[in-house]
Amino acid sequence: MKYSVFTVSTPDLTPDALCAEAQAAGLHGIEWRCKETPEALRSEPPSFWGNNRCTIAPDIAPDEIAGIRENAERHGLRNIALVPYLTCGDVAGTERLFRLARTLGAEMIRVGVPGYDPIVGYERQLASAYAYLDEVDALARSYGVKALAEIHHGTIIPSASAAHRLVSRYSPDRIGVLLDPGNMVHEGMENYRMGMEILGPYLAHVHVKNAGWHLSGAGTDGRGHPNAAHAAGDGNGAEPAPLDPIAWQCSWRPIASGIVPWKQVLAALKAVGYDGWLGLEDFSRTYDSGNMMRTFVRQMRTWEDELQ
Incomplete structure (x- = not known):
């Protein structure tokens, strides 16, 4: 399998520094966080979702995006994905970022999925997601970039089976699922291999983190x-406060210290024939960015070798 990093987890690095560190760590690709950074946040310390210095602005200038693309190529890295925070139903905003993803040379883009709202109800939210993905499907065909629906707690697709229900009416060539076992610790945990089998050809990408x-x-x-x-x-007898x-x-x-048994997940991925990307997204703050990437590559290589 191939190794990438999602730059949300490297907020202290600039894009140029990230490429150098990623190459040194043995990574093969980059998933670029894409979001506006308000001016008020730029004086704050680096953080995942605040002043993230490894972020591409949606309105980035053409010469800047060309520089990011060229720098990645110079370091032997592929720009595999653009990862924005799109809202389900925002077709105009989604098309704008499909266009940016194509300019970047990315093969995938994360699209919007509704957060579950019990007041609205699942069926109505699923219907709105279908209406949006109907438009996304046409954009994916037009721009030649695959759309990813991420398995994420708090959304209508916290599990592989829920994600499959959402995407299965579309071609897996244009819309796929980003499997995230770390998110599934929060909500949506299923047998990992069963979930992969359910997704079948819709299993398009995997994020590696733990919780x-x-x-x-x-x-x-x-x-x-x-x-x-x-x-x-450790308790004995009846609960004191039932x-x-x-x-x-x-x-x-950290990846080796959470509930997700990553060696077992890798074995399941191998069993179902997955040979795509494993994307690092570690929020544990255990390592600095460089050591985090090097540790990730060492873990994945070692555990994959043990499965031979």
């Missing part, structure tokens, strides 16, 4: 709750 659950509430770690020992698996459910919270973890 885990911990007790929350009193003392921020749940230890002040009377049921904390039982929640941790009518007071304990709270849990999900947060990001």
